Amino acid sequence: MGFFLETLIGGLMAGMLYALVALGFVLIFKASGVFNFAQGAMVLFAALAMARFSEWFPRWFGFDSLVLANILALVAAVALMAVLAWLIERLALRALVGQEPIALLMATLGIAYFIDGAGQLLFGSATYKIDVGMPKDPMMVLENTFEGGLLVNKEDLYAALLSMLLVIGLTLFFQKTPTGRALRAVADDHQAAQSIGIPLSRIWVIVWTIGGIVALVAGIIWGSKLGVQFSISLVALKALPVVILGGLTSVPGAIVGGLIIGAGEKLSEIYIGPMLGGGIENWFAYVLALGFLLLRPQGLFGDKIIDRV
Template identity: 75%
Template structure:
């Protein structure tokens, strides 16, 4: 039982990180109808900015306190992501309003390669480390209940708590603030929202800015765990099954979908992997997403679309 709980907790912590990346896709799609394939590149760019400024600030200013340098680096990276969101909306998406979904998808693909190239030009292509002070040593929980306790990685636990806190903050933002209600109104019906005076362009900038902050937090966590390298952009591919499972228009779906996939990956690898030679964790999420596409393409919480002809 202790081993099962240990595996289950590991899956929940991984799933929360998947949910964090998937949340960026859902926020942008709900507000603008754009499937933002550039979300992975935004995670990479944000992580690169965080890592490089964390190195440069002490050298430029002589600050002796690493925590202060990291905080300044996070603030600068956040400003950069806000500026990037504004430029993307101003220079690209504003001119593509009411275009076909394929056109918007191709636009975000172009933005993806531009962001990756810009990141390499500005920050270099080496592998960088983000050290935000998260402990990497394991800890044993419930030792009084189970013999030997449950082994949990402190870094994974703290990362999951940070991701959960951001998800809760975003949920409160959408439910309790006037801007959040405007975002939900735009998501439900663009024309109706515009008819009551909600400015679509400003809403889209806000959504892309929020997605940029989500990308920064995700990049900071994944960069701390895996190092900041250009393969980090593929983290978006790990989030695709999550949004297929939860629904492309549902914030709760992104959270629950991430948890289901995280737990499913860990449990299937541990309990089924030995019988098939292992490697289930690599493809489990995509097979599950394929099953949902065949039998419930709108996902668990997505809206079913009925076209009348």
């Protein structure tokens, strides 16, 4: 039982990291009604900015404090993601108001390649590290309940708690604030939202900035665990099944979908993988997502779309 719980907890912690990337997909979709293929590139760009700024600032300003370097790097990275959001709205999205969703979808593909190239041009293409002081050593819990206790990674635990706070804040933002309600209105109909006085350009800058901040948090956590390298953008591929499972329009659904996939792939790799020859962790999420597309395409928490003619 102890081993099962240890595997389950590890899977849930990994699922929270998938969910962080999936949150970016959900946020952009809720505001624009289009799937953002640039989210993985945004995670990489934000992580590169954080890693390089924290390396450059002590050298430029002549101080040795890691905490101060990380704080300044975080502020600069948030500002950079806001500027990036403004550029995306100004140069790409503004001309596509009222166009077919496929036009916005293709625009996000172009944005993804632009961000990848800009990240390499500005920050380099080597592997960099992010050290924000998160403890990496494991800890033992429930030693009095299970023999030997359960081994839990502190870094994964802190990442999960941060993700929970982030999703609670975003849920309240979308449900309780005028800006959040305006975001939902824009997603339903761009032109109708403009006709009632909702400033579409400002709304898109806001949501892409929030998406960039979410990407920054995900990039910091993934960069702290794995190092900042261009393969981080591929993490977005694992977030796709999370979004399909939880629903494209649900912020809590991204978290629930991430938990299900994270726990499911770890448990299946341990208990089913030996019977199938291993490797089940690599394709479990995609098979599960395919099943949901066939049986419940809107996901667990997504809004069911009904077209009336």
